[in-house]
Amino acid sequence: QVQLQESGSGVVKPSQSLSLTCTVSGVSIASGGYSWNWIRQPPGKGLEWIGYIYHTGTTSYNPSLESRVIISVDKSKNQFSLKLNSVTAADTAVYYCAGWFGHFDPWGQGTLVTVSS
């Protein structure tokens, strides 16, 4: 059973960088097959796809966020990470990591990141 768990900073100051890590269990990232994704949901609003990475390091990002986003993978730790630069209050959201293999499944439980001074 594949499981994902997000971890990282819960509060980030405006103009700083948000950093989150997703730890994968039940499957090796290095085995391929999945893309590994970050998705966010501002309070009371809909889902927004941020980007993905494959085990090869190939990435794709939401064009609206591309200039501020970096997704990386650490196969030795079976983890992938999100860095979002120059955050504002509009980046306050629950951030989910999710695997894709024909559809988004599984998902992490989500972690709330608040941008506030």
Added chain:
Amino acid sequence: FMLTQPHSVSESPGGTVTISCTRSSGSIASNFVQWYQQRPGSAPTTMIYENNQRPSGVPDRFSGSVDSSSNSASLTISGLKTEDEADYYCQSFHSNTIYVFGSGTKVTVL
């Protein structure tokens, strides 16, 4: 492109609701559509993938379809139960590398 859904739909227990997902540009048939259910405080779960496929464990009360004439996809829930009350999101792709979510629909079971 955008995927536009109705903000909310409601129906009585035992009834049927259909949620539309209209693609703003490009053909809805050019990429698979998925549907996700999200209950308050929880991560989304897949109800339909590849237009009309149900993951194991999803009841056959849930069905998906695509209509090229209206450039939209639909999720139909029949035999509504109170447990179906949730937000539902469609999702598709742009150029097979950019993932797009619909605006979301709140289903209320009266």
